[in-house]
Amino acid sequence: MPGGEQGTSRAIGRALLLVALVATGAGAVNADAQEPQAPKEPAAVPPGGGDEALRRELEELRTRQRWLERRLTAAEKAAADTKAANEARAAEEMRRASDEARLAAQVQAAAHPPDAGSEEGPVRLHFGRHGFSFGTADGKNTLHIGLVLHVDGRAYFTDRLPISDTFLIRRARPDIAGTLFGIVDYRLLTDFGQGTPQILDAYIELHPVPWLKLRAGRWRVPIGLEWLQSDSTIVLVERSLASDLIPLRDLGVMLNGAVGGGTFEYQIGVFNGAPDSGNGPDFDPQSSKDYVGRVFFHPLRPSHREVLSNLGLGVAGSYGTSAGAAASALPSYKSIGQQVIFSYIAPGPAMPGALAAAGVLPGSNRWRVSPQLYWYLGPVGILAEYMLSSQSVQRNGETADLQNRAWNLTTSFVLTLEHASYEGVVPRHPVDFRHPHFGAIEVAFRYSELRIDPQAFPDFADPSLSVKQARELSGGFNWYLTEHVRFMLSFSHTDFLQGAPLGGNREPENALLGRLQIKL
Numbered sequence: 001m002p003g004g005e006q007g008t009s010r011a012i013g014r015a016l017l018l019v020a021l022v023a024t025g026a027g028a029v030n031a032d033a034q035e036p037q038a039p040k041e042p043a044a045v046p047p048g049g050g051d052e053a054l055r056r057e058l059e060e061l062r063t064r065q066r067w068l069e070r071r072l073t074a075a076e077k078a079a080a081d082t083k084a085a086n087e088a089r090a091a092e093e094m095r096r097a098s099d100e101a102r103l104a105a106q107v108q109a110a111a112h113p114p115d116a117g118s119e120e121g122p123v124r125l126h127f128g129r130h131g132f133s134f135g136t137a138d139g140k141n142t143l144h145i146g147l148v149l150h151v152d153g154r155a156y157f158t159d160r161l162p163i164s165d166t167f168l169i170r171r172a173r174p175d176i177a178g179t180l181f182g183i184v185d186y187r188l189l190t191d192f193g194q195g196t197p198q199i200l201d202a203y204i205e206l207h208p209v210p211w212l213k214l215r216a217g218r219w220r221v222p223i224g225l226e227w228l229q230s231d232s233t234i235v236l237v238e239r240s241l242a243s244d245l246i247p248l249r250d251l252g253v254m255l256n257g258a259v260g261g262g263t264f265e266y267q268i269g270v271f272n273g274a275p276d277s278g279n280g281p282d283f284d285p286q287s288s289k290d291y292v293g294r295v296f297f298h299p300l301r302p303s304h305r306e307v308l309s310n311l312g313l314g315v316a317g318s319y320g321t322s323a324g325a326a327a328s329a330l331p332s333y334k335s336i337g338q339q340v341i342f343s344y345i346a347p348g349p350a351m352p353g354a355l356a357a358a359g360v361l362p363g364s365n366r367w368r369v370s371p372q373l374y375w376y377l378g379p380v381g382i383l384a385e386y387m388l389s390s391q392s393v394q395r396n397g398e399t400a401d402l403q404n405r406a407w408n409l410t411t412s413f414v415l416t417l418e419h420a421s422y423e424g425v426v427p428r429h430p431v432d433f434r435h436p437h438f439g440a441i442e443v444a445f446r447y448s449e450l451r452i453d454p455q456a457f458p459d460f461a462d463p464s465l466s467v468k469q470a471r472e473l474s475g476g477f478n479w480y481l482t483e484h485v486r487f488m489l490s491f492s493h494t495d496f497l498q499g500a501p502l503g504g505n506r507e508p509e510n511a512l513l514g515r516l517q518i519k520l
Contacts, residue, residue: 131175131520140182146175148232149518150193156337157510163339169193170515171231173200183208187219200249211257218282221247221274222254222267222294223316225372225385226408233424235381236476237490237513240408240448243277244333245368245389247318250280250290263301265314267294273320275366276331276389276404290320290366310421313373322362322392329362330393333450336474336492337511341499342452342466344393360460363392363399374422381412381420393460400455408448415441430482440480444490448472457498467499467506488515 126133131146150170156163170193177187189201203217220228224246226239254269273290274280280290296314322329332343348357372385386407393400414420418428418440427440450470457463476490492511499506 135179138182139179141178141180143178144176145520146177147518147520148173148175150231151516152237153514154337155512157512158507160507161339161509163337169195209257211259213256214253215256215269216253218249218251218280221250221271221280221292221318222256222269223247223292223318223368223370224387225314225316225370225374226383226410229383229422230424232486232517232519233422235410235412235442235444235478236446236474236492237488237515238336238338238492240406240410240446240474241333241336241450241470241472241494242385242387242406242408242448244331244450245276245387245404245406246370247274247276247290247368248279250274251282251284252280252289252292254292261301263298265296267292267316269293271320273322273325273329275329276391277333278329278331286325288321288323290318292316292318296372310376311373312375312422313371315369315371317367317369319365319367321365323364325362327359327361330360330391335470335494335509335511336472337494337509337513339509341470341496341506342450342461344456344460345395345462358396360393360395363394363401366391376420376422379414379417379420381410381422383410383422384408393456395460398459400453400460402453402456402460404450404452406448406450408446410444410446412442412444415443425478425480426483427480439482442478442480444474444476444478446472446474446476463498464501464503465499467496469497471495484519486515486517486519488517489513 123134124137126135131144133142133144135142148171150172151167152170153165153167155165172192173189175187175189177185177189179185183206185205185207187201187203188199191198191200199218201217201219203215203219205213205215207213222228224243226234227243227246227248250271250273252269252271254267256265256267256269258265269292271290271292272280272284273288294314294316296312298309298312300311301309327344327346330344332340335341344360347359366389368387368389370385370387374381374383376382384407386405388403388405390401390403393402412420414425416428416439418425420442425440425442429435429437429439431437431439449472452461452466452468454468457466457468472492472494474490474492476488479487481487490513492509492513494509494511496506496508498504
């Protein structure tokens with residue numbers, strides 16, 4: 001073959017290869033793009049054709065190549081235009097969302113302007129286990145609003161004692177608490193239960209560091225372990241006989257804190273002075289005060305295993321002088337059914353031509369000591385404490401240092417296997433009858449004793465009115481519908497030694513106590 005024909009054949013081969021490659025790439029081009037009219041396929045070269053036929057075929061191939069290149073260019077331009085349009089649309093949507101968020105922030109800031117010089121964010125609202133909370137975003141300023149409502153029913157099974165079955169509002173307590181500037185806590189807890197409005201807690205606490213806090217005001221005296229447990233987390237409707245020897249609330253100042261993540265806790269305070277089962281005065285007419293101290297350890301708290309970390313043990317006590325106080329500074333003790341079972345002899349009415357019978361007055365001093373512990377192992381809880389209360393008394397020139405003793409042992413078990421704790425039970429699945437979920441169920445048992453010093457009889461206490469000893473055995477059932485709602489039912493049997501009006505022993509008390517509780 002001549003050299004010219006060989007060159008022409010090689011050119012035709014290369015053109016055919018180019019056409020195949022371009023056709024393969026053009027198959028992925030968007031079909032919606034506008035396409036130029038495709039040229040006809042080149043005619044087959046007749047056998048033995050001359051140079052004219054080869055030139056015509058080559059021209060047709062070049063024409064088709066140019067058409068494929070224009071089609072590819074148009075498809076690439078359409079894809080680029082679509083991409084640019086999508087990016088512009090996304091950018092516009094982002095700009096619009098940013099403008100709306102900025103406008104909402106401006107409206108919120110206008111509705112809740114911060115104080116002058118404040119850099120805090122908008123107020124946040126939270127509802128949880130402890131009620132409603134309002135606060136700034138940094139958590140340094142908060143306001144908590146809570147409520148405790150206990151609606152009780154009491155039924156007594158007695159033969160001789162005139163005790164009436166009744167319904168009552170045991171507790172109705174609005175609770176306001178919070179924090180200011182991250183270093184000052186405050187609380188105001190009032191109670192309207194049983195038809196007697198009163199202020200229970202009202203204090204301010206400065207806490208620059210966790211291990212050193214200074215509190216001033218009125219709150220629970222830190223002695224009894226069962227007494228310091230919240231009214232809404234105790235496992236039986238009423239507290240044990242051991243709590244009869246515990247002072248309730250008092251006015252004073254206290255240093256307290258926790259070290260090592262709660263491994264060691266302490267309270268040291270000075271108070272006006274409160275009797276057993278009573279509150280301290282709002283205004284103390286005498287200068288002597290009560291000094292209270294308590295230390296409590298969680299020796300296994302560094303452990304990451306909860307079964308070990310919920311062991312706590314400690315000791316608490318108080319010492320004070322009560323000489324010169326009125327007879328009202330002496331205590332009276334109640335049964336589990338809230339019936340008075342012990343009281344000191346009160347002044348009698350004056351008879352014609354005779355002086356009034358002398359009543360018992362507080363003597364020179366009083367002191368208390370209470371070792372205590374609890375341990376919560378998964379669904380099982382154990383709480384125990386011993387209480388010794390010494391009170392100096394005087395009457396008709398006679399004096400005595402009376403030492404009354406009490407103790408209790410309480411056990412509980414969560415049948416639905418949630419974790420028991422000193423702070424209460426949180427159901428894993430709140431009540432929802434559609435699924436069904438039934439909350440958490442707990443049973444509890446307790447034994448407690450109260451022993452009055454024998455020296456109290458008969459000069460300081462009347463054996464026909466006051467018992468020498470009480471022994472209580474109780475069992476209870478708790479149904480936690482949610483973490484805020486609980487139904488409680490407990491039965492208590494208490495035996496007494498002495499205390500009958502005609503001599504002998506007071507009739508045993510059998511009390512069925514029920515409660516519907518809301519805690520926010």
